[in-house]
Amino acid sequence: MGKSKKSKARGGGDDLIDSSDADSVGSSSTALSDLSISYATEHVNSQEFVLDKYIDALYEKRGSTREAALVKLVDAFESFMLHGLVENRYATLLSQFNNSVKKGSTKEFFLASHAIGLLAITLGAGNSSHEIMEESHPQLCRVLQAWSDASKMIPALDCLAVITFVGATDLAETESSLKAMWDVIHPKSGSNVGTVRKPRPPVLAAAVSAWTFLLTTVGSWRINTDSWKEPIAFLSTLLEADDRAVRMAAGEALVLCFELNLLDVSSCEDGDVNTGGTGGSKNKLFLDMQALKAKISGLASNLSAEAGGKGADKKNLTDQRDLFQRILDFVKYGDCPEESIKIAGKRDVLRVSSWSELIQLNFLKRFLGKGFLKHVQENGLLQDIFDIKVDKTETLSSTDKKIFRSEEEKERALRLNKERRLAQVRKNAVMLDE
Numbered sequence: 555m556g557k558s559k560k561s562k563a564r565g566g567g568d569d570l571i572d573s574s575d576a577d578s579v580g581s582s583s584t585a586l587s588d589l590s591i592s593y594a595t596e597h598v599n600s601q602e603f604v605l606d607k608y609i610d611a612l613y614e615k616r617g618s619t620r621e622a623a624l625v626k627l628v629d630a631f632e633s634f635m636l637h638g639l640v641e642n643r644y645a646t647l648l649s650q651f652n653n654s655v656k657k658g659s660t661k662e663f664f665l666a667s668h669a670i671g672l673l674a675i676t677l678g679a680g681n682s683s684h685e686i687m688e689e690s691h692p693q694l695c696r697v698l699q700a701w702s703d704a705s706k707m708i709p710a711l712d713c714l715a716v717i718t719f720v721g722a723t724d725l726a727e728t729e730s731s732l733k734a735m736w737d738v739i740h741p742k743s744g745s746n747v748g749t750v751r752k753p754r755p756p757v758l759a760a761a762v763s764a765w766t767f768l769l770t771t772v773g774s775w776r777i778n779t780d781s782w783k784e785p786i787a788f789l790s791t792l793l794e795a796d797d798r799a800v801r802m803a804a805g806e807a808l809v810l811c812f813e814l815n816l817l818d819v820s821s822c823e824d825g826d827v828n829t830g831g832t833g834g835s836k837n838k839l840f841l842d843m844q845a846l847k848a849k850i851s852g853l854a855s856n857l858s859a860e861a862g863g864k865g866a867d868k869k870n871l872t873d874q875r876d877l878f879q880r881i882l883d884f885v886k887y888g889d890c891p892e893e894s895i896k897i898a899g900k901r902d903v904l905r906v907s908s909w910s911e912l913i914q915l916n917f918l919k920r921f922l923g924k925g926f927l928k929h930v931q932e933n934g935l936l937q938d939i940f941d942i943k944v945d946k947t948e949t950l951s952s953t954d955k956k957i958f959r960s961e962e963e964k965e966r967a968l969r970l971n972k973e974r975r976l977a978q979v980r981k982n983a984v985m986l987d988e
Contacts, residue, residue, distance in 0.1 A: 611623035621659070627669055633924070636676055648690070652690060655690070667710055675918075675922070678935035711763075736765060755799065758800050758803075759800045762806075767913055789804050790846060802874055805854065805857070805877055809884055810910065854881045857875070891909060894906075895930075
């Protein structure tokens with residue numbers, strides 16, 4: 555599968571910088587190597603100097619210069635755990651990232667929105683990430699409402715999902731983002747012309763994926779099942795979409811609804827379900843949900859055994875069959891998905907055993923790209939999400955291990971010296987008594 559323009563923008567980025575941009579950014583063209591050296595030798599001042607060069611470049615008027623700096627910043631956020639460097643600079647970084655979101659080109663928008671999400675993940679849950687969400691949410695929602703550029707809508711959806719996932723502190727904030735995403739998935743008729751806008755398949759798949767990722771956070775809420783009948787019914791129609799990515803995204807959304815018991819009327823209290831005040835409405839809802847379950851199970855069964863046909867993408871077809879077979883096993887038998895990823899050492903493994911966890915894992919892996927393992931090893935947010943503990947010595951480079959061992963040896967020597975002095979004191983005390 556060839557690299558898209560977006561994957562290039564997220565990569566090393568040297569192909570995005572021409573010779574004139576290199577002069578503008580200055581030493582930023584070698585900043586990642588500088589950053590690696592500074593990490594290995596623990597020269598904090600050098601790290602700060604490199605980061606400040608990136609920030610300075612974001613103030614430049616030339617869009618290509620800002621793009622070059624954003625490429626390097628995204629790469630640095632993915633390659634290193636920068637919490638200590640950005641916790642006192644996040645407001646400045648956020649301001650410049652949002653300026654690029656508002657005024658930049660499509661390429662600059664993609665890089666800046668991705669950087670905002672990476673900044674939130676780096677800082678973790680707390681006041682800083684909540685501020686990131688509050689500052690960025692309105693502009694991202696405006697992009698989704700405008701429907702002006704599909705290549706902007708996809709990164710806006712991803713960014714909105716991540717900053718809400720990390721920064722939201724109450725149900726209302728999460729619901730606001732879920733609604734903005736759902737308006738892309740299932741838009742209503744325009745007020746003026748009476749036509750329904752339909753998202754292109756890549757945008758629709760991205761919107762369903764982002765919505766599902768954020769829905770994983772609602773497990774502890776008491777949910778009115780009646781309010782979910784329409785969304786679940788619409789998602790079931792997407793299982794018959796022509797685009798395979800849309801079908802797979804819809805399948806993940808629906809199996810999460812099963813896991814959260816959104817189709818289970820009996821799991822809700824009468825007051826939650828029976829909005830009409832009569833038993834008849836509850837019975838009708840129960841029958842409607844049973845019919846939906848049967849429809850979803852039937853479609854999942856068909857998709858798990860879909861024939862390839864001439865010219866079919868075999869890898870994606872295999873992925874679809876595997877996904878819907880796992881969905882079918884969960885819906886019919888309650889079999890939960892299980893996956894594990896080796897993090898670093900022999901004992902350090904990330905394990906998931908529910909659809910909520912698996913959806914979170916896959917979304918964050920995709921968003922963090924090459925930086926996923928680095929963040930799992932060193933980022934407390936991801937370690938809390940997946941309940942993992944990492945043996946720190948397994949994740950260190952050879953240089954860092956030498957530093958770590960040297961510090962251990964120093965501590966051991968100091969401890970032994972202290973023990974010897976205490977032993978000598980005791981010995982002297984005994985001799986004085988005699």
